[in-house]
Amino acid sequence: MEHSRKIKHLYHRAGFGLTIAEEKRLKNKSITKAVEELFRDAGKPSAFSSNDKVDSYYADKTKRPGKSEKQEFKMQSRKLTALIGTDWVQRMALGDSPLLDRMMLFWHGHFACRTILAHLVKKQLNALEKNALGNFRDLLMAIAKDGSMIRYLNNQQNNKRTPNENFARELMELFTIGRGNYTEGDVKEAARAFTGWKSDFQGNFKFTKHQHDYGSKTFMGKTGNFDGTDIIDIILEKRETSEFIAGKVYRYFVNPKEDQGRVKEIAKVFYDSGYDIAKMMRHIFTADWFYDERNIGAKIKSPVELMAGLVKTLHLDVKNPQGILFFQKALGQTLFNPPNVAGWRGDRAWIDNSTLMMRLNLPTYILSSAQVNMRGKTELESSGRKKLFQKLQVTADLSAYQKEFGADSPKEMARQLSDFFLQAKTKNTALLTVKLPSSGADQTKTIIQRILSLPEYQMC
Amino acid sequence: MNRRDFLGKAGLISGSLMIPSFLKATTFGKGLSTRGGKNLVIIQLSGGNDGLNTIIPFRNDIYYQNRPYLGIPKNEVLGLTDELGFNPAMQSLMDVFGNGEMSIVNSVGYPNPDRSHFRSMDIWHTASDSNEYLTSGWLGRYLDASCTNACLPYHALEMDDTLSLALKGAEKTGFAASEFSRLRKTTHHPFLKAIGDHGDHDHDHESVAYLYKTMVDTQSSADYLYEKSKTHKSSVTYPNNAFGKDLKQIAELMTSDADVKIYYVSLSGFDTHAGQKNTQGRLLKNYADGVAAFIKDLKQNGLFDDTLIMTFSEFGRRVKQNAGGGTDHGTANNLYLMGGQLRKPGFYNDAPDLMDLENGDLKYKIDFRRIYQNLLTDWLDADARTVLGQKFESLSLV
Numbered sequence: 001m002e003h004s005r006k007i008k009h010l011y012h013r014a015g016f017g018l019t020i021a022e023e024k025r026l027k028n029k030s031i032t033k034a035v036e037e038l039f040r041d042a043g044k045p046s047a048f049s050s051n052d053k054v055d056s057y058y059a060d061k062t063k064r065p066g067k068s069e070k071q072e073f074k075m076q077s078r079k080l081t082a083l084i085g086t087d088w089v090q091r092m093a094l095g096d097s098p099l100l101d102r103m104m105l106f107w108h109g110h111f112a113c114r115t116i117l118a119h120l121v122k123k124q125l126n127a128l129e130k131n132a133l134g135n136f137r138d139l140l141m142a143i144a145k146d147g148s149m150i151r152y153l154n155n156q157q158n159n160k161r162t163p164n165e166n167f168a169r170e171l172m173e174l175f176t177i178g179r180g181n182y183t184e185g186d187v188k189e190a191a192r193a194f195t196g197w198k199s200d201f202q203g204n205f206k207f208t209k210h211q212h213d214y215g216s217k218t219f220m221g222k223t224g225n226f227d228g229t230d231i232i233d234i235i236l237e238k239r240e241t242s243e244f245i246a247g248k249v250y251r252y253f254v255n256p257k258e259d260q261g262r263v264k265e266i267a268k269v270f271y272d273s274g275y276d277i278a279k280m281m282r283h284i285f286t287a288d289w290f291y292d293e294r295n296i297g298a299k300i301k302s303p304v305e306l307m308a309g310l311v312k313t314l315h316l317d318v319k320n321p322q323g324i325l326f327f328q329k330a331l332g333q334t335l336f337n338p339p340n341v342a343g344w345r346g347d348r349a350w351i352d353n354s355t356l357m358m359r360l361n362l363p364t365y366i367l368s369s370a371q372v373n374m375r376g377k378t379e380l381e382s383s384g385r386k387k388l389f390q391k392l393q394v395t396a397d398l399s400a401y402q403k404e405f406g407a408d409s410p411k412e413m414a415r416q417l418s419d420f421f422l423q424a425k426t427k428n429t430a431l432l433t434v435k436l437p438s439s440g441a442d443q444t445k446t447i448i449q450r451i452l453s454l455p456e457y458q459m460c
Numbered sequence: 461m462n463r464r465d466f467l468g469k470a471g472l473i474s475g476s477l478m479i480p481s482f483l484k485a486t487t488f489g490k491g492l493s494t495r496g497g498k499n500l501v502i503i504q505l506s507g508g509n510d511g512l513n514t515i516i517p518f519r520n521d522i523y524y525q526n527r528p529y530l531g532i533p534k535n536e537v538l539g540l541t542d543e544l545g546f547n548p549a550m551q552s553l554m555d556v557f558g559n560g561e562m563s564i565v566n567s568v569g570y571p572n573p574d575r576s577h578f579r580s581m582d583i584w585h586t587a588s589d590s591n592e593y594l595t596s597g598w599l600g601r602y603l604d605a606s607c608t609n610a611c612l613p614y615h616a617l618e619m620d621d622t623l624s625l626a627l628k629g630a631e632k633t634g635f636a637a638s639e640f641s642r643l644r645k646t647t648h649h650p651f652l653k654a655i656g657d658h659g660d661h662d663h664d665h666e667s668v669a670y671l672y673k674t675m676v677d678t679q680s681s682a683d684y685l686y687e688k689s690k691t692h693k694s695s696v697t698y699p700n701n702a703f704g705k706d707l708k709q710i711a712e713l714m715t716s717d718a719d720v721k722i723y724y725v726s727l728s729g730f731d732t733h734a735g736q737k738n739t740q741g742r743l744l745k746n747y748a749d750g751v752a753a754f755i756k757d758l759k760q761n762g763l764f765d766d767t768l769i770m771t772f773s774e775f776g777r778r779v780k781q782n783a784g785g786g787t788d789h790g791t792a793n794n795l796y797l798m799g800g801q802l803r804k805p806g807f808y809n810d811a812p813d814l815m816d817l818e819n820g821d822l823k824y825k826i827d828f829r830r831i832y833q834n835l836l837t838d839w840l841d842a843d844a845r846t847v848l849g850q851k852f853e854s855l856s857l858v
Contacts, residue, residue, distance in 0.1 A: 067784070114578065169591060256667075297663050330622060340582050342593040348667060349595065352615060352623045353678040354636040356671065357646045359667065364649060375621045375638050378728045380506050380577035380774070424668050427660040434654065450651050455671035456663075 003027065006291045007034055012423055012460040013253050013299075014038050014132050014285055015098025016308040019315075020400050020420065024028065035285045039278065042100035042133055050087040051122065058119040063201050080118030084125065085328070085335035088320040089304060093311035103132035103281070105304065106252055107139065109174060112343035114336065115148040120203045121336050136245065136275035140232055144194070147203030153341065159211035165191040168231075170341050176235045178244040180434050182220065189217040194228040240318060242271035246280070253284060255295045256347040262289060271282045297424030300347050303331035306359065310366065310452075313421065315400070319393035326389050327362070330374060331355050356458075363393050363452035368444060398445055406440040414447050421451045424459035451452040466849035470586075470594045470601060470630060498839055501723045502599075502626075503768045505747070507731035508577060509773035510740060511793040512812070512822075515564060519543045522814040529780040530736060542812055549744040550636070552752035560805035561755070561764075562798045563857050565831065567812045569792035569824025573775065577731070577789070581774040585626040587829050587848055598832055599722060601847045602630030602840060613677045614685060616722035617713075619706040627724060634724070635678075638706070640686040647682040684718075691716035696757040702801075703727045707750050711757040714767070721840075730773060734784035747771075755798065765800035768839055768858060771853050772828070778820055792824035795831065803856050808819045821833060830855045 004027040011026070012016045015038065018026070026034055056434055057076060065073045091315060094100040115121055124146050130397060131139035143149050144167075150156055153167040172182045196212030199205055202293035217226045220234050235241055246267035266280060273279040279326050284290055301309065310316060318324060328334045332355055333344055344350075364370050374389050405413045414432040418425075432450045436443045495515045513530065517523045518537040537545035540557055544564075556562050572590040574580045586594035598603075599616055607615060616627050616634035627634030637643045647653075656679050661672035692715040698704035713720055727747055732739050751769065758764040776793030792812065812822045833852040836844035845851050 149775070165591070170593075174593070185652045278795075298667065300667055300671075332622070339595070340579065340593050340594055345595045348670060349628070351671065351674055352628065352633040352636065353674065353681065354622055356674050357643070357678055360652055361646050361649060373642055377620060377622050377624075380508075380581060380728070382507075382728070424663065424665055427662070428655055431651075431654050431659060453649070453651050454655065455675060455772065456668055458671055459665065460670060 001291070005296065006031060009126055009291060009296045009423065010034055010038075010285060011098070013102075014281075015102055016092050016305060017312055017460070019312060020404060023420065031291075032286060034283060036284075038099040039133070039282065041097050042103075043097075045097040045100050045129060046091065046095055048084065048087045048091065048122075048125075050080065050083045053083065054118045054122045058202075061201070074116070077118050078116050081116050081121050081336055082325050083321065084118060084121050086318070086324045088125070088335060089308050089324055090311065090318075092304070092308040093316075099281075100129065100132055101445070103277070104128045106249075107132055108335070109338065109343040109346075110248065110250075111143045111149065112338035112341050113148050113152045114144075114338060115152060116336075117148070117203075120148040120151070123203045131277075133278040133281065136270075136277055137232065137236055137275070140236075141229065143175070144171070144197065144228055144232065145199075145205035147199035147205070147212065150199040150205075155194055155197050158191060158197065159208075160192070160195045160213035161211075163188070163191040163195055163213070164443075167191070168194055171231075172235065174285070174342055176232075176244065177238055177241045181238065181240045181244075186219055186317075189219045189226075190231045192217055193219070193226045193231045197228055224324065236275060239267070242267040242275070246270055249280065252346070253281075254290060256300075257298075276434065297456070299460055300350055300458055300460045302344065302346065302350060303328055303355075304332035304335065306331070306458070309460075310362070314366065314448075315397035316366065317395045317397070319395075320391065323392040323394065323400050326392075327358075329377075330358055330389075359457070359458055360453050363457075365447050366394055367396055367449045367452075398441075398448060401448060402441045402444045404452070406444055410436055410443055410447065413444060414451075417444075417447055420450055421448070422459075423455045424456040426451075426454055426456040428454065470596050470842070470849060497766065498723070499721060499723065499763075499767045500835065501710065501725070501767060502838060503747075503751070503771040504624075504724070504726035504734060504848065505743075505771065505773040506581070506726050506728035506729050508580075508775045508777055508789055509730040509737065509743075509793065510732060510787050511773070511776040512779065513542075513736070513740060513787075514547050514744060515566070515811075516545050517543055517545060517811045517814065518545050520811070520814055526735050526780040526814075528781070529785060530787065541807065542748040544807065546748075547741070547744050549741045550748040553748045556755055556798060557753065557806075561800060561802065562796060563802050563805055563808055565795045565797070565823060565826060565855070565857070567792045567825035568772075568795045568809065568828050568831070569775070569822075570827050570829070571824070573791035573821070573824065575775065575789040575791070577774055582625065584772060584828060585624060585772055587832055595625075596630045597624070597626035597628050598847060599724070600625075600633060602629075602722075602836060602842050603627075603632035603634065604629040605846045606840070606842050612684075612719050613674075613681045614718075614720055614736055616724065617685075617708065617720045618724040620724075620726065624724065625724075627722075632657075634722070635681060637682070637685060640682065640689045640709075643678075643685045644682040647679040653679070685713070688716045688718040694757050696753050696760065698753045698757075699746060701750075702745055703746050704750045704753065707754040708757070711754055711761075711763075714758065714763050715728050715761045732777070732786045733788060734786040736781075736786040751798065754758070759800075768797060768799040768801075770831070770835065771796040771798075776822060779814060779817060779822065780820055790821045792817075792822040795828070797857055799858070801858065803858055808855070808857065826855065827852060831857065834858060 007026050126144040131142055153170055154164045155167040158164040165187050169187045173179055192213040196208040198208050247263045250263050268282040269283045365372050372389055405416055410433040414429050418429055432447050436446055466583055516532050516537045518534045524531045536548045539545040585597045587598040588594040614635040618634055618636045619638055620636050621638050623636040624848055656676050663669045689712055692712050694708055694712050698708045710723045729743055757765055772795050777787035777790040782788055830852045834854045834857050835845045836842045836847055839858050
């Protein structure tokens with residue numbers, strides 16, 4: 001296999017693809033060097049430009065607003081949350097720390113949490129940023145003490161008199177060890193250990209002593225006066241936890257079809273390192289098997305990956321951020337708004353007749369400024385009626401491609417551009433050059449638009 | 461198959477891989493053509509419809525005590541029985557009820573109710589327990605179980621541009637389309653048409669082949685639905701709104717013998733925390749007028765006996781009105797079935813007990829999955845155990 005294809009694979013999985021300039025710069029780098037560079041850059045993310053706006057809006061708000069301001073507060077919060085979401089997509093596409101953003105996106109899907117309060121969204125995103133490549137235990141602790149998660153999984157209502165099991169259950173079922181490795185009794189006891197783990201309006205963690213159950217608990221065969229931290233530590237002692245996470249990591253980063261042997265291998269690295277996420281990821285990205293042909297282009301891009309990839313490779317200037325949000329909704333992945341705590345199912349679950357046609361038409365909407373015309377679903381709490389979405393205000397800059405390939409014959413251009421844009425190879429290159437416009441620049445644009453409309457472009 | 465296997469297959473263990481033998485395990489003797497067969501129409505009232513102001517317990521003092529402003533005065537209620545009656549906005553459904561073509565089930569819900577719209581809607585869509593998370597919907601799993609080879613992509617059709625979770629199976633999915641001409645336009649994009657008609661659709665990666673297949677299926681389905689929707693034009697007047705238009709399109713497809721078994725349509729805006737009287741009145745009028753026109757249309761075309769219409773909402777609302785002229789999120793609610801072949805028309809069970817509340821909310825008496833069980837077994841001829849993952853005691857509605 002060509003080395004440049006491996007590099008591209010790495011950057012599609014550990015990041016959000018490559019621009020043509022980046023591809024040129026990296027194509028002769030060794031895998032080890034390229035991986036090191038990704039890890040190095042993950043350490044210095046740029047700040048989100050939405051941060052200031054969020055901070056200033058919530059600065060003087062110390063408690064939930066009263067009736068009169070409630071509507072306004074909700075609306076502003078929703079707006080700011082959407083802003084953080086578009087901001088993040090922009091950073092995924094154009095920022096200098098693609099591996100970090102990729103890991104954050106993975107963990108966001110793993111610790112799936114819905115919230116509209118933007119100051120809580122910002123806090124949680126910070127926690128993911130800080131721990132995405134750190135130690136899994138730290139990440140887990142940060143999530144257990146996170147204001148959004150505490151609210152989302154009702155730990156706010158978990159007290160010794162009436163324990164609420166929601167967080168305790170999902171902690172085991174979805175976040176750490178998986179079904180079949182704990183009992184209903186474990187859920188009850190863990191819930192008691194997390195009583196009093198609350199959060200104030202600002203989203204700070206607040207341990208409420210008088211609501212905490214200090215009694216003895218028996219959890220996974222151990223007995224003691226456990227609190228939440230002890231529960232997390234006991235769960236992490238179990239190898240099954242490393243296997244559960246490794247399986248999910250494999251399906252997300254390597255191949256949706258699980259290979260049991262590889263999962264065991266990854267789990268061992270993860271467990272033996274004391275749950276060092278960076279060690280696990282480095283192991284995957286530098287393994288020969290990661291670059292096997294069957295893994296390349298084998299995964300269907302998530303809507304956010306698709307959007308970020310388009311922004312990146314087409315140098316999109318997005319003039320209406322609602323456009324990005326609309327496509328997240330229409331394609332089924334709105335950031336900070338997963339379908340439920342199990343997160344997005346991924347791969348083929350992204351696809352139905354409507355999302356696929358939307359995906360395949362997207363390049364035309366972008367490059368030909370075509371009308372979108374789509375009726376989105378109304379939010380359940382909305383009183384509004386269904387509206388037709390029409391305008392996606394973006395401009396693409398294809399000059400780099402026109403400069404690079406403009407002088408080639410259409411057939412050569414189609415071959416080179418397919419190689420560049422597609423991770424899954426296509427057998428339909430001949431159709432890319434049928435009835436082309438006459439000017440070279442228009443030819444490049446038409447060919448790119450067609451490549452991006454191929455089902456193969458949906459793969460990464 | 462035990463419960464744990466089911467949960468894995470229904471997508472509870474997220475990202476789990478599908479095991480095709482699960483799908484092969486259930487075989488059905490019958491072909492799945494819907495021609496001359498039964499249809500199911502699901503109507504979703506989104507936002508949590510206030511059931512107590514839809515089916516009104518007009519002899520109950522507690523109702524009026526809790527709703528001094530919102531309570532519908534006795535003399536305005538459209539009486540159905542000695543104690544229960546319709547919201548005045550639902551005049552157009554009086555005949556349907558009178559003809560024995562409607563069943564009303566009171567106090568429908570599920571254990572440990574969730575008051576979040578999203579979560580509760582999820583529970584209704586996936587038919588999960590309140591403390592478990594499934595990533596596939598009940599109608600999608602019906603497709604998984606029954607469409608082993610024969611189903612067309614539009615076997616279950618949602619009148620919308622995006623597909624609801626209810627229609628997403630582990631393997632198969634329903635089809636979403638609101639305006640067939642618009643859908644057809646996106647599928648007739650010249651380049652997509654070219655790769656659909658002349659491209660090579662095989663690929664080493666199964667998922668690429670799957671995408672090509674979905675694309676080609678969507679192209680032919682869009683043509684089919686577009687053509688079918690033009691075959692017969694309804695002569696009945698529907699209310700001039702999106703919901704009326706959706707129902708009209710469904711009636712036209714049904715009259716043209718389209719190969720669609722399940723239709724899914726929603727009406728939103730029921731989250732009436734404030735200003736409920738006008739909003740709910742307007743919505744219920746849209747609902748009742750739309751459904752009445754739909755039933756008239758189906759009757760004219762001899763289709764009503766083979767049609768079952770189920771209406772649900774993710775939850776009901778609190779018994780007590782709030783300070784803003786509205787009601788907040790509640791729990792149990794009523795559910796309506798309409799059709800020409802109901803086994804128990806009228807009220808299926810007693811009115812909700814307003815004396816016996818839980819934190820000010822109605823207690824559920826009937827798990828909604830017992831109704832799914834009934835519909836799956838007796839209307840759709842499906843193996844309900846496979847679809848729901850556990851056996852529920854069926855209600856004898858159909």
